[in-house]
Amino acid sequence: MSGRRTLERQQVWVYLAAIAGGLVLGSLQPDLGALLEALLWPVLAALLYTTFVQVPVLRVRDAFRDRRFVLAVLLGNFLLIPLVVGLVLPWLPDDPALRLGVALVLLVPCTDWFITxxxxxxxxxxxxxxxTPLNLLLQLLLLPVYLWLLLPAADLGTALRTEEILPAALGLLGLPLVAAALTEAWVEAKAERGIWRERLGRWTVPLLALVVFQVAGTQVGTVLHAGLVLLTVLPVFAGFLLVVPLLALGLTRWLRLPMDAGRTLAFSMGTRNSFVVLPFALALPAGWETTVVVVVFQxxxxxxxxxxxxxxxxxRLFRSPPTWG
Structure with missing residues (x-):
């Protein structure tokens, strides 16, 4: 466990090193791009599987034991944040790929390092x-609705072609999710099998580092030409991180949640599920590569x-217990 915790604490630098390494390799050996892209899909599927194994999907009913906290999570992640995204999108440059990337990545709450x-x-x-399993299931159901409400139909029709998106959704999300659910059922059948969830969890950070290394290596041209784009979305992502804890604090006070529950709510609203939407971004047709860069950058x-x-x-923000007066 200590090795896994150490790796999780240092994961920022691990991912930065992986991206830098991918950019260098992609620049020096551009012929390797096709190989990296071919290997990206199975590595991403393995990452999603190890991530989903950590999510107790079969225990989704457990979330409703604390109904006030669940109400806060639902209001925060699936009402307030979509409203914030809807307010932000019109102010972004009129670039459909950029706006789709921002919408994709900000509309889905995190299910992995949120817990860490x-x-x-x-x-x-x-x-x-x-x-976490409630967040996962609801985001998969509601994401298409949010995109339909927030983005022009013409852009969605061009980008989200059924013959390209469905294989990504079914293959890279559906299969790992089903495999993880079967694994969870197998693990919970006998107490001594619980060690396997921990063992699989150790691979999440290394696999994620490998994914961002491959994305950087295959998208090096897009990354190098996206400097202005990244400068455009940086204030959006930074502002999002500053605003949502204040929304979480408001929900915490309104629903009279304990401070530790309020911190949990803020972490849930502040962390996004970028690598669950990455398969959709990677499956977009030519000309939409900026969407991938925006998702990884976030x-x-x-x-x-x-x-x-x-x-x-x-x-600071959730330091003292509130006085309900």
Whole structure:
């Protein structure tokens, strides 16, 4: 466990090193791009499987034991944040690929390092684990609805072609999710099998590092030409990280949640599920590569934001118990 925790604490630098390595390799050996792209899909499927194994999908009913917290999570992640995204999108440059990337990555709450940062940030880990499968299932159901409401139909029709998106959804999301559910059932059948969930969890950070290495290597041209694009979305992603904890604080006070539950809510609203939407971004047709870069870039901004959260949330924003008067 200590090795896994150490790796999780240092994951920001691991991912930065992986991206830098991928950019260097892609620049020096552009012929390797096809090989990296071919290997990306099975590695991404393995990453999603190890991620989903950590999500107790078969225990989704456990989330409703604390109904006030569940209400706060549902309002925060699936009402307030879509409203924030809807307000932000019109102010972005009129670039459909950029807007789709921002929408994809900000509309889906995280299901993996959200739990890690909740634990590190003195949140309620039990609540985080309980609500994670609910977040996962709802985001998969609601994401198409949000995209349809927030983005022009013409852009969606061009980008999200059924013959390209369905294989990504079924193959890279459906199969790992079903495999993870079967694994969970097998693990929970006998107590001694619980070690396998921990063993699989150790692979999440290395696999994610390998994925961003491959993405950087295959998209090096797009990354190098996307400097202005990234400067455009950087304030959006940074502002998002500053605004959503304030929304979480408002929900915490309104629903009279304990401070540790409030921190958990803030981490849930602040972390996004970038590598669950990555298969959709990678399956987009030619000309939409910027969407992939935006999705990966958001995850890096978020990781630095989580370092800030670990100081800000427990030490400042959610420090003292509220007085309900």
């Amino acid at each position: 940062f909740t634990q590190l940030g003195r949140g309620n880990t039990s609540l985080a684990i309980a609500v 995850s890096l901004v978020e990781l630095f934001g989580m370092v800030f959260y670990l100081w800000w949330l427990p030490g």
